[in-house]
Amino acid sequence: MNALKNFQSELPDFIGDEVYSSYESAKVVILPIPYEVTTSYRKGCEHGPAELLDASYQLEYYDDELRCEPCFDLGIFTYQAIADTRKNPDLTPEMMLRETRATVKELLDDNKFVIALGGEHAITTGVVQGFLDFDNEPFTVVQIDAHTDLRQTFEGSEHNHACVMRRIMDLGLPSLPVAIRCLCKEEADLVAEKNIPVVWAWDIHQNPNWISEAIANISTEKVFLTIDLDGIDPSLIGGVGTPEPGGLDWYSTLKFLRQLFQQKTVIGCDVMELAPIQGTVVSEYTAAKLVYKLIGYWHEKNFS
Template structure:
């Protein structure tokens, strides 16, 4: 295992890596934890998500049985949690500034949330570097509201804000209101609803979704895209989501593109229930291997 006793002897970083594999200057990958849930609409708690994922990662095996590789050897630095402000827009701007600095340093980017609104700050920085950027938004919810209450920066508006910057493809969707449905149709936004895709053994939709994306892709995953049977630790769970291997199969098709960054958002740890923590940590580690260990 990666560690024998993570709570007493090893550094608190993703994978409990030794200094030589977690040093910022030497690491290829940077874990960027952002503990913010200021616009959460149902149950708060995603502010605790980054810490829980990092904690669970400390007992994830370094050796990946599918790839037959140890991904940690490329170096994975875990940053301190971003200092959070009370204002959603100011926090998103802070994410943008931090992301921009990481891109200037040529780091491979992994953001852990925290609520989904933060993604728009990261995408803004990536769009400045990659003019042809597109975003694959994997989520139970369309997140295409223009406003939630009087805010444009709510977590339910994030895909709308991303759409204003670049092409966005939605997958796993199984919850949206009528206004969002009409907007998606009007704007011809590529959307792959769960009832049309995940309820069938026909996986041809996966290739179709990937074909809609540009060369350079930012991947954003709201963990409620996974079915609540394997991922109950989210603020707004919806039945009918991805199972583990179906999600991995879809994400591996992204290797046809250049995944320039990714985030895993909306993890809300449940006290006493640790399995979802390990699921989230394992997903992050696998995606580091799939996209950044070339």
């Protein structure tokens, strides 16, 4: 067995030491990726994984919606951080993508349900590549985000956080962008040209059937879920790199996610772009609770 798998992360364990599970017994692996190179507004998302994990110690084990304690049923292991620009500021996007891709593939080979924590959204390309290396069967990338992230390049890089879904498109995978409310003309033209089924934030707030219509636009059984936390309204999670008003509220987010897990096969997730705000813990705690809800919904679909 790879020695890394026996090495407990130097970061806090997700949801706390009392429910610590060994790598061998855990069904869920939390993969921190504190990488930040291309953020273009608020900096600090390289600290997001550590702060989210620290906040998770305040979560209750019992989920009042699901009426169970998913952490004990599944086992959750927090892997050591990879692609860590806090320790190695000279990391290039290419180095990050190689390490992320290889690590995700290794975890999937060991039959783990992987939830990656960023870090900037550019990381998702490497995460998705790891899933493709593991199983080349097509899947849809469901993207909760304020921005389409479909630029060909931005600020001189094709691996900028604003280009991640263009790179996913380059991999030949369909996508479902949800809660979008900010894009440039280049991206708007691409959405129209490729007929991308965008779920606009304004439509969410006036269409009571948006969830069923959104899920009906997913053409594959398997889904990878990427959540840029700026997809959530900043009144709930303001600690993000590029906040944008008008996003998903808490219960709309949970309703959509639960139905997505129930109706599709979610193969993995990531939660990106948490950039903590000094003097408040609201963003990191809400993000931690969102991660635990993802674990709970996966548990409900596969073990109930």
